[in-house]
Amino acid sequence: MTTSVSPPDTVPKERTAGHRMPFWVNQRLGLLVLVIALSVLFGVVRPAFLDQRLVLFPLLRDVATLTVVALAQMAALSVGHMNLAVGRMAAFGAMFAGIGYDKLHLPMQAGLLLCLAAGAAIGAVTGWLIARTGVSSFVVTLATDFALLGLVSLMYSALTEDAAFTTRPAGVDALRSYSLADICAGPVCGSPAVPQLAQFTVLAMLGLGFLYGGTRVGRELLLTGANPAAAELSGIPTGRRVLLAHTLSGLLAALAGFMAAAGTGTFRASIGDDFMLPSFLGAVLGGTLLTGGVVSVLGTLLGTALVGVIRKGLDLLGVGLESLNIYLGCILLLALSADRIRTVVSYRKVVRST
Amino acid sequence: MSTMLDQQGRAAAVLRRFSRTTTAMLLLVVVAGAVALEVASSGSFFEGSSVRVFLQYLATPILIGLAQMVALCVGQLNLAVGALGGFTACLTGVLMADHGVPAVVAVGAGLVTATAVGLVTGLAIVATRINGFIVTLATMTILLGAQYRLVGTRTVDGYSATLRDLGSAAPLDIPLVFVTAIGAAVLLGAVMYRTVAGRRLLAAGGNPLAARLSGISTDRQIVAAHTLSGLLVGVAAVTATASLPGVNRSVGGDWLLPSFAAPIIGGVALTGGSIAVFGTVLAAFVTRLIDAARAQFSLDPSWVNLLIGLVVLGTVAGGHLHQTRLARTTAPSPQPGGAR
Numbered sequence: 086m087t088t089s090v091s092p093p094d095t096v097p098k099e100r101t102a103g104h105r106m107p108f109w110v111n112q113r114l115g116l117l118v119l120v121i122a123l124s125v126l127f128g129v130v131r132p133a134f135l136d137q138r139l140v141l142f143p144l145l146r147d148v149a150t151l152t153v154v155a156l157a158q159m160a161a162l163s164v165g166h167m168n169l170a171v172g173r174m175a176a177f178g179a180m181f182a183g184i185g186y187d188k189l190h191l192p193m194q195a196g197l198l199l200c201l202a203a204g205a206a207i208g209a210v211t212g213w214l215i216a217r218t219g220v221s222s223f224v225v226t227l228a229t230d231f232a233l234l235g236l237v238s239l240m241y242s243a244l245t246e247d248a249a250f251t252t253r254p255a256g257v258d259a260l261r262s263y264s265l266a267d268i269c270a271g272p273v274c275g276s277p278a279v280p281q282l283a284q285f286t287v288l289a290m291l292g293l294g295f296l297y298g299g300t301r302v303g304r305e306l307l308l309t310g311a312n313p314a315a316a317e318l319s320g321i322p323t324g325r326r327v328l329l330a331h332t333l334s335g336l337l338a339a340l341a342g343f344m345a346a347a348g349t350g351t352f353r354a355s356i357g358d359d360f361m362l363p364s365f366l367g368a369v370l371g372g373t374l375l376t377g378g379v380v381s382v383l384g385t386l387l388g389t390a391l392v393g394v395i396r397k398g399l400d401l402l403g404v405g406l407e408s409l410n411i412y413l414g415c416i417l418l419l420a421l422s423a424d425r426i427r428t429v430v431s432y433r434k435v436v437r438s439t
Numbered sequence: 440m441s442t443m444l445d446q447q448g449r450a451a452a453v454l455r456r457f458s459r460t461t462t463a464m465l466l467l468v469v470v471a472g473a474v475a476l477e478v479a480s481s482g483s484f485f486e487g488s489s490v491r492v493f494l495q496y497l498a499t500p501i502l503i504g505l506a507q508m509v510a511l512c513v514g515q516l517n518l519a520v521g522a523l524g525g526f527t528a529c530l531t532g533v534l535m536a537d538h539g540v541p542a543v544v545a546v547g548a549g550l551v552t553a554t555a556v557g558l559v560t561g562l563a564i565v566a567t568r569i570n571g572f573i574v575t576l577a578t579m580t581i582l583l584g585a586q587y588r589l590v591g592t593r594t595v596d597g598y599s600a601t602l603r604d605l606g607s608a609a610p611l612d613i614p615l616v617f618v619t620a621i622g623a624a625v626l627l628g629a630v631m632y633r634t635v636a637g638r639r640l641l642a643a644g645g646n647p648l649a650a651r652l653s654g655i656s657t658d659r660q661i662v663a664a665h666t667l668s669g670l671l672v673g674v675a676a677v678t679a680t681a682s683l684p685g686v687n688r689s690v691g692g693d694w695l696l697p698s699f700a701a702p703i704i705g706g707v708a709l710t711g712g713s714i715a716v717f718g719t720v721l722a723a724f725v726t727r728l729i730d731a732a733r734a735q736f737s738l739d740p741s742w743v744n745l746l747i748g749l750v751v752l753g754t755v756a757g758g759h760l761h762q763t764r765l766a767r768t769t770a771p772s773p774q775p776g777g778a779r
Contacts, residue, residue: 231700234745414577418569
């Protein structure tokens with residue numbers, strides 16, 4: 086599901102069968118092997134790791150939420166931009182869902198729609214500012230992050246008693262605790278490890294996969310990221326594509342905020358506080374380029390899953406919370422360095438064989 | 440007579456040009472804000488003690504803003520500013536409180552560690568060719584973990600009384616930590632504007648290709664900028680350790696956003712090659728004024744974030760409008776009487 090607008094020199098390499106990149110360059114395959122190998126390793130060392138209800142279910146719920154966060158980052162990265170405000174956009178969206186449930190007594194679906202609309206709106210405002218002023222997305226989203234950080238906590242302290250919306254309509258609790266085991270087709274039930282919350286992740290992945298892989302707009306987004314000048318010259322309204330990418334990013338961030346709120350059961354201002362690092366980890370480990378033009382929807386899921394498995398596994402092995410961050414940082418650096426070495430080596434091989 | 444008029448005219452022209460710069464606008468904002476606060480607090484804002492408190496907590500924003508500015512000037516970002524500062528502050532505190540290291544040695548160790556981390560970051564960026572954003576994101580994560588491992592959930596406050604005295608010392612109501620920050624700014628300005636090394640940094644940031652063609656190693660400049668940034672963060676950490684009642688794992692947690700706000704409001708371009716030492720210092724003043732106003736009217740601390748975010752967005756949008764207007768007014772001038 087990788088979609089890329091490659092620079093001209095790599096396109097023939099991928100197309101012609103004669104001198105293809107070797108298979109081990111495929112980042113997603115490596116990630117998949119790594120995720121499975123690590124899961125097996127942790128499962129052997131600590132059999133509790135494979136406990137479906139107590140370990141795998143929360144793990145997959147976290148992975149499902151963080152994948153959507155990483156997809157939100159990926160949408161911004163696809164046009165070569167960043168969204169430093171993913172976490173705060175998630176909090177912003179979740180706040181609207183909370184207001185909808187608490188003050189307007191909306192049903193679950195309506196609150197979700199309100200949440201998504203709020204996220205898309207704030208993303209669109211950010212995108213419009215970036216496209217209109219031409220200022221780096223880093224600055225604009227950083228400033229948006231500041232502003233939303235203040236705004237969201239002000240709204241919570243103005244609207245609630247104890248800084249959280251606790252009213253939950255029917256259905257939210259089900260989302261939190263139901264797994265596929267609660268869906269039965271006759272006598273056959275699903276696995277209790279897969280949370281129902283994952284349906285949103287699957288939908289988001291399918292949607293983005295179709296957008297980037299199968300539509301003209303998706304190609305235009307990638308081209309805008311790969312080479313804005315060329316995109317402009319080939320008649321692509323780059324400003325509008327940037328706006329679209331940031332709107333998508335805000336929409337997905339809000340969805341992640343809703344998922345995080347549903348997962349913990351309360352709508353509070355601290356939702357999304359720790360979203361920034363995972364958003365970049367998942368997307369970048371999955372093969373999405375920071376410079377734009379290359380995205381990988383499946384890779385994003387695998388990258389997030391890898392981080393989640395490592396986190397959970399180290400946790401079960403008794404590595405303290407304080408050291409987890411040290412390992413995660415090292416893993417990020419190692420993975421990227423390894424990737425870099427792999428690319429350089431395989432590139433040399435390809436060059437030699439031609 | 441005519442020369443005097445000439446001089447007056449020239450001075451007026453210089454003044455007019457200055458009045459359009461970001462620095463002048465910031466200066467105006469600082470003065471207006473201070474006067475407004477003075478009025479609002481019915482005359483107590485300019486009293487000795489409140490000036491002292493104001494300046495005391497201004498040192499860290501100035502220093503972290505400068506640290507970020509140095510990284511920005513070669514076109515890099517340093518996301519690890521807060522984490523490195525917090526780690527260094529905790530390291531200094533733990534060395535003094537738990538291991539009985541004398542203050543001078545502990546401060547020295549803190550500065551050296553921060554500089555070394557900056558150096559390693561720079562080397563990692565140059566060696567792996569990974570985007571500096573990701574590398575500093577990784578070092579940020581690692582340092583956060585290291586800081587947490589160092590102090591856990593406790594607050595280290597049993598450290599040297601000498602350092603604490605220095606931190607709260609304020610001859611003429613001007614705190615020493617503020618003097619340190621201003622001294623660092625002046626030194627940095629001198630290095631950037633007056634020495635070859637500073638010029639090289641700016642050249643490498645402004646146009647890497649041209650810099651390389653004229654014999655400047657951009658890799659070395661990137662390493663140098665990150666090292667210098669680390670050193671400045673180290674100084675910020677020392678001032679924070681000296682003026683805070685104790686260090687814990689939350690030190691540095693809220694440094695990242697202000698470190699970007701100061702240079703950006705101060706007029707530094709994120710693309711590299713430009714620098715504004717005075718502007719950054721003034722921008723730190725502005726953010727501190729917002730904080731002081733928040734305290735004056737006893738508002739929710741969240742207002743500060745909201746306002747700073749809006750100010751940065753406003754600066755960005757305003758700067759763009761200014762640019763387009765400048766472009767419109769100066770564009771026809773190269774060929775007067777042309778087709779337009």
